[in-house]
Amino acid sequence: MFSKNEKICIRQLESLLILDLYSRGVLFLPRLAVEAANQDGWICLIGATILAAFYGFIITRLVRRFPNDTFVEFSAKILSKPVGMVLSLLFFVKLIIFAAFELRIFGEVVKQILLPQTPIEVIIASMLLIASYLVRKGFEARARLGEILFFIVFIPLISVLIFVLPDADFGNLQPFLTTSFTHFLKSSYDLSLTYIAIELLLLVGPFINDYRKLEKASVISIFFVGILNVISAIIVLAVFGVVQTKRQLLPFMVLMGIVEIPGAFIERQEILMIIFWILSDFSFINASLYFSSLIIKRVSKIEDQGFLVLPLVPIVYLISLFPDNIVQTTDWILVLRSFRILFMFFIPLVLLLVARLRKLGETVEK
Amino acid sequence: MRLLKNKLLIIFLVISLFLTGCWDNININRRAFVISMGIDKFVFDEEKDDPKLNNDLSRYRIAFSIPNLPKFVGQQGVSDEPKYTRVSVGTTITNAYKSLESRINKSIYFGHTKSLLFGEELLKDKVLLKQTMDVLQRNSDFGKSIPVVAVEGSVVDALEVLPDTQPMVGIYIMELFENNKERRSFIEEKELGNLLQDFEENKTGLIPRLIVGEKDLKLEGAAIIKDYELQGWLDEKYLKGILWLLKKSYRLEISVPYHDYYIAYDVSDSETKIEFSGDSQDLSCKISIETEGSIDEYILDEEMFQAEEIRNLEKAVEKEIEKEVLDSIEILQKKYKTDVIEIGKRLERQKPEIWKEIKDNWDEVFENMDFTVDVKVYARRVGQIK
Numbered sequence: 204m205f206s207k208n209e210k211i212c213i214r215q216l217e218s219l220l221i222l223d224l225y226s227r228g229v230l231f232l233p234r235l236a237v238e239a240a241n242q243d244g245w246i247c248l249i250g251a252t253i254l255a256a257f258y259g260f261i262i263t264r265l266v267r268r269f270p271n272d273t274f275v276e277f278s279a280k281i282l283s284k285p286v287g288m289v290l291s292l293l294f295f296v297k298l299i300i301f302a303a304f305e306l307r308i309f310g311e312v313v314k315q316i317l318l319p320q321t322p323i324e325v326i327i328a329s330m331l332l333i334a335s336y337l338v339r340k341g342f343e344a345r346a347r348l349g350e351i352l353f354f355i356v357f358i359p360l361i362s363v364l365i366f367v368l369p370d371a372d373f374g375n376l377q378p379f380l381t382t383s384f385t386h387f388l389k390s391s392y393d394l395s396l397t398y399i400a401i402e403l404l405l406l407v408g409p410f411i412n413d414y415r416k417l418e419k420a421s422v423i424s425i426f427f428v429g430i431l432n433v434i435s436a437i438i439v440l441a442v443f444g445v446v447q448t449k450r451q452l453l454p455f456m457v458l459m460g461i462v463e464i465p466g467a468f469i470e471r472q473e474i475l476m477i478i479f480w481i482l483s484d485f486s487f488i489n490a491s492l493y494f495s496s497l498i499i500k501r502v503s504k505i506e507d508q509g510f511l512v513l514p515l516v517p518i519v520y521l522i523s524l525f526p527d528n529i530v531q532t533t534d535w536i537l538v539l540r541s542f543r544i545l546f547m548f549f550i551p552l553v554l555l556l557v558a559r560l561r562k563l564g565e566t567v568e569k
Numbered sequence: 570m571r572l573l574k575n576k577l578l579i580i581f582l583v584i585s586l587f588l589t590g591c592w593d594n595i596n597i598n599r600r601a602f603v604i605s606m607g608i609d610k611f612v613f614d615e616e617k618d619d620p621k622l623n624n625d626l627s628r629y630r631i632a633f634s635i636p637n638l639p640k641f642v643g644q645q646g647v648s649d650e651p652k653y654t655r656v657s658v659g660t661t662i663t664n665a666y667k668s669l670e671s672r673i674n675k676s677i678y679f680g681h682t683k684s685l686l687f688g689e690e691l692l693k694d695k696v697l698l699k700q701t702m703d704v705l706q707r708n709s710d711f712g713k714s715i716p717v718v719a720v721e722g723s724v725v726d727a728l729e730v731l732p733d734t735q736p737m738v739g740i741y742i743m744e745l746f747e748n749n750k751e752r753r754s755f756i757e758e759k760e761l762g763n764l765l766q767d768f769e770e771n772k773t774g775l776i777p778r779l780i781v782g783e784k785d786l787k788l789e790g791a792a793i794i795k796d797y798e799l800q801g802w803l804d805e806k807y808l809k810g811i812l813w814l815l816k817k818s819y820r821l822e823i824s825v826p827y828h829d830y831y832i833a834y835d836v837s838d839s840e841t842k843i844e845f846s847g848d849s850q851d852l853s854c855k856i857s858i859e860t861e862g863s864i865d866e867y868i869l870d871e872e873m874f875q876a877e878e879i880r881n882l883e884k885a886v887e888k889e890i891e892k893e894v895l896d897s898i899e900i901l902q903k904k905y906k907t908d909v910i911e912i913g914k915r916l917e918r919q920k921p922e923i924w925k926e927i928k929d930n931w932d933e934v935f936e937n938m939d940f941t942v943d944v945k946v947y948a949r950r951v952g953q954i955k
Contacts, residue, residue: 316709320592377918443762446769450706461713461762 210412213420215346218353220424223400223490225356225431226483227305230312230453232397232432233439237448239390242375243382245436250391252429255398258547259421262404265555268564270414274405275501278550281558288502294405294546295498299515301399302491303522304536306330309484311529312453317474327523334489335516338496339509342410345493352486356479360431363476364438366462371441393540398425400487402546406494452529456480492519598638601675604652605739607632607724609688610697611658627658628697630688631665632725633677636737651736654728662704679710683739685717685761687776688724692792692799699797702768705761713762716746719776719792721802727781738786742779745788755809756788772796773909775803775811795907803905810897813841813858813890814910822865825889827882833866834886834948843915849926853939854912858890863950874955879948887944894942908935 236244269277274294279287310327318326337345382390404421411417439454442461448454459473496511505511526532558564611630613623633655640651655673659665666677685705691697705711720727728738735741746758756777759767767774774794780787790808793800803811809823824831839860847853864882867873873882901907913931917924927934 318593322592325592374918378921381921444766444770447762447766450769456709457713460709 209342209410211343211346211410212412213416215350216407216411216417217420217424217427219346219349219486219490220400220404220420221427222349222352222356222483222486223403224398224424224428226480226487227399228397228428228432229435229480229483230308230455232394233436233454234448234451235397236390236394236436237440237445239393240382240386241445242377242440243380243387244390245376245433245440246380246382247387247390247394248429248433248436250387251394251398252425252432254391254395255401255429256422256425258395258398258551259401259404259425260418261548261555262401262551263418263421265551265558266404266408267414267417268555268558269408270411270565271409273408273497273501275498277558277564278554281554281561281563290550291498291502295495295502297542297546298491298495298498299519300522300539302488302495303519304526304532304539305484305491306488306519307523307526307532308529309481309488310523311532312456313477313481316456316477324524328520330485330488331516331520331523334485334492335512337489338493338512341508342493345489349486352482356483359476359479363459363462364434367438367442367458370461371438372444373437373441375441375444376437396540396543396547398428399543399547400490401425402543402551403490403494405546405551406497595676599675600678601633601635601673602638602681603633603677603679604636604682604737605634605684605686605728605742606679606682607634607686607688607720607728608662608691608701609720609724610690610694612690622658626660628660629662629665629691630656630658630725631662632656632686632728633666633669634728634738635673635675651731654725656725662701679708682711682715683737684742685715686724686727686738686742686779687717687719687792689719689721689799692719692776692794695797698794702765702797706765711761713760713765715761716743717759717761717764717776718742718779718788720779720781721792722781727779727786730781730784730786732785734785741786742788745786749788755805755812757791757808757812757815768794768797771908771911771914773907775808775909778802793905793907793909795905800905800907803900807897807900810893810895811901811910813839813894814843814856823886823889823893825885827885830868831866832864832868832882832885834862834882834946835865836860836862837949838862843912845916845920845923849923852916852923852927852934853941855941855943856894857943857945858894859945859947860890861947861949863952864948865952867951872955873951879951883946883948886946886948890944890946891942894944895940898940902936902938906932906936908932912938 232248233244236248238244240247265277269280272280275287275291277287278290281287282290306327309330310323313326314321314323337348401421404417408414435455439448439458442458443451443454451457456473456477459476462473462476492512492515496508496515499505499511500508526535609630609632611622611627613627635653635655637648637650637652640649655669657665657669657672659668670677687698687701691701730738732738732741735744745756746760749756749758757775759774759776764774764776772795775791776794777788778790778792780789790805791803793803823834823836825834839858841859842857844855844857845852846855864873864879873879898910901909908931912935913924913928917928
């Protein structure tokens, strides 16, 4: 029905990008920031956001040169066909693996907090099937869902942050600025890797109706998420203090647990609030699935993308069940972390430079 | 064709009704809501305990207080008791409540736990206390805002009391905490989250002491914990002095000797500042307290309504507060040797360089530190008569 209608507007792109960027960081980021630089962790997050905006700038510059191509085509145009093919396949593998691990963490958290008796296989499979259903409906359906989810996700989230303020002791942020500058740079770089979803911009070119505003969209999304992340980190730190924040596996989840909504008669309201995280996570998994099937489609030049997602489902499912436990999952994510910078920064940068030298694509200035 | 499609649709919709539900579905009647849990170390009691329990595997004695729900909501229940108290002995806390599940016809649920009681023996045992604090964090059922109290004596006795205004001890304790928030009692309230933070950051902590009465319970004084071990019980008298420093709760009233009688000063607002001076060798601490309030009790036949007299009263109150604070600090320094007033934490925040030098022998520095107290009292109101 709508699957041919594949152009989306900038606002829709922003809401999708914000959801994808946010879901990656929200649960762990306050802990990672505090582990990196104790009570100055939130300052490193500001640095990380600026770095991420810079990566976003490089990527959007590159994409604007080739408004009708995705990564698959322009990498082939710039660096010859075989190299482009290899890069595209690498990108595909990376997307699949990250989607699988994200899915596993989703399963573990839901089993821990919501459904202790339900087998994790069922939790993962149901999420995966729903996500792949949406993938079959095309980019435009995703974009419209993104617009709806945006409000469902961020209104409860911001209300958590407000209601928790009476429990916050901002004295926990002192002493201020005790980290050395080199340490600050290194932590900022490490933390900037959680903004991994900006690399998805490499693939959205042909779907945007006004590609000239792409840069603005990436900057707005990254700073929106960045500010939210900094605020969340400050509040988590103010509520729990340094030692407790480091100790909690998922500090943000615990934060939701201590919210006392004035005058409310319900208890255990964190269960309701987990919904916002589930939805943003759904958006990320579905984006990874969509773009990995898109790469396959573009590489093999098949017209219809819908059925391509089906063979991916069992692959993602099996990879997600591969780690033994949540500790191993997070360990592997950490190991893979160093590879993230490839598609976030280095490969786009190389492509952009070569494209400039070879004078390929449209020039940005006009 | 169309008809067939509709029929198929209806069949699918009906089937979906039977497919709903999940593994975690449990009837509410089958849940045992643990309203309060009392955790204590197992100490063998020859008269009461089963001799089989006298072995190394019995480490915890845990009391669970479960409401008789039908009775509670005003229905005819199977028994008249408002609550059941079950005691279980186990090697770990999980072991204790799992083995309770084979004795009780319901499944144990901690999601609505309203208070935690720590027994004296538990507080004396470092390993058990650390394990307890771990499980209370690891298990996501326990909220971070559950009130925690320390019981001098047996936690089982505490949970079996039937206070006549509210039979559930757990809810009773929670409501005592709420009173404190509304400034009606003199305790330093501790919720699970704050306690964990105190333990892990400062290695010290205060837990309110629960006194068990015939028909009621009282929160008075506190247990002083240092490095996961009980140092002693702090009297209410000294706790009052400490409360001026902890800022979190105000004192309600202070009785001050004046001539040959006592006057009552009611505190409506107070602010405490703590400043440090000197270097790492010779550190001293200055505490400035500023408070506002009203004189609530005086004596007949005397005239209070003059600026000079008010000043005299304020001075008397100032002297009393200063004495109270200094006494409490002294007993912390000399008797308990524990910094529960977070002086170290404040030093770290104000002067991180000095803290770095002395943090390794902080206990020693704290015991010998000089404290000066500067109190400023304003009596704003005097009541209805002159």
